[in-house]
Amino acid sequence: MIRVVTKLERKILDYLNRPAYKPLKEKSLSKKLAVTKKTQTQFRAALYRLLDSDRIREGSNGLLRVPAATGFVEGIIKRTSRGTGYCIPHGPAPTEPREGVAPVVQDVYIVAKDMRDAHTGDEVLVRLLKRRRSGGQRCGRIEEVLQRATHTFVGTYFEYSGQGHVQVDGPTFNKPILVGDSGVKNAQPDDKVVIEMFRFPSHCRMGEGVLTRVLGRRGDSGVDIQSIICEFDLPDEFPDDVIEEARFQASRFHESNLDGRLDLTNEIIVTIDPKGARDFDDAISLTRTDQGNWRLGVHIADVSHFVPSDSVLDREALKRGNSVYLPGHVLPMLPELISNGVASLQQEKVRYTKSVFIEFTTDGVPVDTTFANSAIKVTRRFVYEQVLPIIRDPDRSGKRVSVAVRALLADMHQLAMVLRKRRFEAGALELNLPEVTIEFDKDGRVAGAHQVEHGESHQMVEEFMLAANIAVATELDDCGMPFLQRVHDRPTLSKLRAFAEFVSVLGCRLKRIQSRHSLQELLNHAKGEVFEQAVNYALLRSMKQAQYTGMNIGHYALAVEHYCHFTSPIRRYPDLTVHRLIDQIIMRRRRLCGPSQAELTKLGSHCLSTERRADAAERELTKIKLLTFMIDSVGEELEATITGVERFGIFCLGIKIPIEGLVHISWLSEDDNFYYEASTISLIGQRSGRRYRLGDRVRVKVARVDVDRRILDFRIVSNSWPRTSENPKRTKTTVQQKQSRLRRSAPGSRKRSKRKTAEKTGRQ
Numbered sequence: 001m002i003r004v005v006t007k008l009e010r011k012i013l014d015y016l017n018r019p020a021y022k023p024l025k026e027k028s029l030s031k032k033l034a035v036t037k038k039t040q041t042q043f044r045a046a047l048y049r050l051l052d053s054d055r056i057r058e059g060s061n062g063l064l065r066v067p068a069a070t071g072f073v074e075g076i077i078k079r080t081s082r083g084t085g086y087c088i089p090h091g092p093a094p095t096e097p098r099e100g101v102a103p104v105v106q107d108v109y110i111v112a113k114d115m116r117d118a119h120t121g122d123e124v125l126v127r128l129l130k131r132r133r134s135g136g137q138r139c140g141r142i143e144e145v146l147q148r149a150t151h152t153f154v155g156t157y158f159e160y161s162g163q164g165h166v167q168v169d170g171p172t173f174n175k176p177i178l179v180g181d182s183g184v185k186n187a188q189p190d191d192k193v194v195i196e197m198f199r200f201p202s203h204c205r206m207g208e209g210v211l212t213r214v215l216g217r218r219g220d221s222g223v224d225i226q227s228i229i230c231e232f233d234l235p236d237e238f239p240d241d242v243i244e245e246a247r248f249q250a251s252r253f254h255e256s257n258l259d260g261r262l263d264l265t266n267e268i269i270v271t272i273d274p275k276g277a278r279d280f281d282d283a284i285s286l287t288r289t290d291q292g293n294w295r296l297g298v299h300i301a302d303v304s305h306f307v308p309s310d311s312v313l314d315r316e317a318l319k320r321g322n323s324v325y326l327p328g329h330v331l332p333m334l335p336e337l338i339s340n341g342v343a344s345l346q347q348e349k350v351r352y353t354k355s356v357f358i359e360f361t362t363d364g365v366p367v368d369t370t371f372a373n374s375a376i377k378v379t380r381r382f383v384y385e386q387v388l389p390i391i392r393d394p395d396r397s398g399k400r401v402s403v404a405v406r407a408l409l410a411d412m413h414q415l416a417m418v419l420r421k422r423r424f425e426a427g428a429l430e431l432n433l434p435e436v437t438i439e440f441d442k443d444g445r446v447a448g449a450h451q452v453e454h455g456e457s458h459q460m461v462e463e464f465m466l467a468a469n470i471a472v473a474t475e476l477d478d479c480g481m482p483f484l485q486r487v488h489d490r491p492t493l494s495k496l497r498a499f500a501e502f503v504s505v506l507g508c509r510l511k512r513i514q515s516r517h518s519l520q521e522l523l524n525h526a527k528g529e530v531f532e533q534a535v536n537y538a539l540l541r542s543m544k545q546a547q548y549t550g551m552n553i554g555h556y557a558l559a560v561e562h563y564c565h566f567t568s569p570i571r572r573y574p575d576l577t578v579h580r581l582i583d584q585i586i587m588r589r590r591r592l593c594g595p596s597q598a599e600l601t602k603l604g605s606h607c608l609s610t611e612r613r614a615d616a617a618e619r620e621l622t623k624i625k626l627l628t629f630m631i632d633s634v635g636e637e638l639e640a641t642i643t644g645v646e647r648f649g650i651f652c653l654g655i656k657i658p659i660e661g662l663v664h665i666s667w668l669s670e671d672d673n674f675y676y677e678a679s680t681i682s683l684i685g686q687r688s689g690r691r692y693r694l695g696d697r698v699r700v701k702v703a704r705v706d707v708d709r710r711i712l713d714f715r716i717v718s719n720s721w722p723r724t725s726e727n728p729k730r731t732k733t734t735v736q737q738k739q740s741r742l743r744r745s746a747p748g749s750r751k752r753s754k755r756k757t758a759e760k761t762g763r764q
Helices: 009-016 026-032 042-053 223-231 238-251 311-318 336-342 386-394 403-425 456-478 493-505 518-527 532-542 573-584 597-631 733-742 750-764
Strands: 072-079 083-087 108-110 121-132 138-147 152-160 161-170 177-181 193-197 208-217 263-265 272-273 284-286 294-301 323-327 329-331 350-360 368-375 379-383 435-442 447-450 485-487 547-549 637-646 647-652 660-664 676-677 682-687 691-693 697-706 711-718
Touching: 009 026, 009 042, 009 697, 026 042, 042 597, 072 108, 072 138, 072 750, 083 138, 083 329, 083 573, 108 121, 121 323, 152 208, 152 223, 161 193, 177 193, 193 223, 208 223, 223 597, 223 676, 238 336, 263 350, 263 403, 272 403, 284 403, 284 456, 294 456, 311 573, 350 403, 350 456, 350 573, 368 456, 368 573, 379 386, 386 456, 403 456, 435 597, 456 573, 456 637, 456 691, 493 532, 518 532, 518 733, 532 637, 547 597, 573 597, 597 697, 647 697, 660 697
Parallel strands: 108 138, 177 208, 263 368, 272 379, 660 711
Antiparallel strands: 072 083, 072 121, 083 108, 121 138, 152 161, 152 193, 161 177, 193 208, 272 284, 284 294, 294 350, 323 329, 350 368, 435 447, 485 547, 637 647, 637 697, 647 660, 676 682, 682 691, 697 711
């Protein structure tokens, strides 16, 4: 059924379609259209209907515009070091219609001269061209940069010909940016500085900017952290009014005031967290019912008590979206008076919580769920490394732990393993992607790094947090209340087929590509093998990313129908919104009020954006810290695993120090030429038959470290053969086989011509 466009919707569309229209945000647009307070609700509803129907689009910064016309696509640009680029469309790019085939989002290739001054992350309007690349990829030309990813960049200052220049960090800009007079802002050569770009560079024009801030000397302590904060525009210091509000809310908290709360201060309750945890927002209790069932209590810091809706604290938390955890530094979502003070579940301190009580049968089947505003006093705080030794040998490792707490830990382990088994039987997936933890010395310098494996103590906490999140999402759905869900859509069939083809090259077989049980069986088979990381990362790339949305499409990886984030309100804003909705259920309000679907869509998009920004910043600073640590290692040899194979070389991840570097194809061997074999995702030597493929172990030498450009280059150690899970045998390569066949074919110049053709084909 075709929906009729209302007068107000038509008014919005007409304004946005004006030739001279400059993209506006919602508030500015309402002023332009003379929307009054009385009609504000109708205006917002009309705007959200247009957004939901894709009649208009909203950029990541809230600017509104109509979608691109036929023959054009809008998307995000990714620029390469060669100056070319790829536009990743927001939706499927127009293609020739094929019956029964769904439209596919395909990247559009853009040559350097058609890139204009667009750079990675910019939102652009691309005109589709008739020409295509050899593989059929569509080509395009950038017509307009709709929205810059950022105008702020961090780099190293230097002077040339009496003018100040800045070489921007990372591979974004190959050439330096002109910043005018030397010594501006008292900058000295080799200082790390922040610039505001006002003329972006293109393939034929130098970029220009204004130096706005000097961060300090390149390489000095803390400068790398400040560089990342500025590079990713991360919120650092809290405004004064937010601090004042936090002080006021903290002053109102009194441990003796338990009015309206379930008193659990005499219950045995524990927290289990990482060793360096800064905030503690979840605690666990576990008892038996008279019927012999388990009664799990998941107690989450009641942050909503200290952060009233639409207060200055709430608006700041919404703006930040989440806490940012950088190596050696935290940017909290809420001031530490709350996040590390009155809301933090510290040992032997009375704290306010929202409790979820889930009753499980001995087989782990949930049979009842209740909620309560409560008060707890944590009996004992543990770090992950302490828990399993106590469970396995309580008399030896748990001497200083009470008998009751030891019994609680044992019961928690028993129930968690039952719940874990049920999850995998239901089809849940678990990727093994170890986290990199950086080690610091007493002076704050990097002393090393290691990968953290998640053992059974991590699994215990994870199972209980998952159970609480599922229980909350199920209850909200049963009440018919719209809420911000954490969803994970199923991967496309084409992605799964490509993954199955990839693992077959490694000697693995995926029995049923659409079966989660088969996928998990494959992951289990890969454990301990040299290609384990390759398989896990390949499956991760095959999956869609989890999203925040008001629509329920389930969670594919967890194999559950309803899921949301509830257990970390100190560090995630979505959890805080869910707490406020659960509060209505606890208070037994007759009429439950929640946000609209359109409001949830907008909120989810914002929270997802801040989450990905935080993840990217953490990865980038981790890389900088590790590169800095590797500066003095040039010339040293180390064992590594091949984690990526491309036509231009192989990526290797160090085993002792988990940092990834590139071995360029020209550095694989001095007396051999290597070509890329797509069917096996390998680089193969034409003379030697030596093969480098994903998962192989190799010995490499550190050749070059460039912290500013974020580059680490390796070289293969001479006479170092890759070690695979199979016995390395010298087999004839594809080219050699072709050459043998050609020698047996017709004689003369025709034979030589065919041999040349075969060699050329093998190198492409």
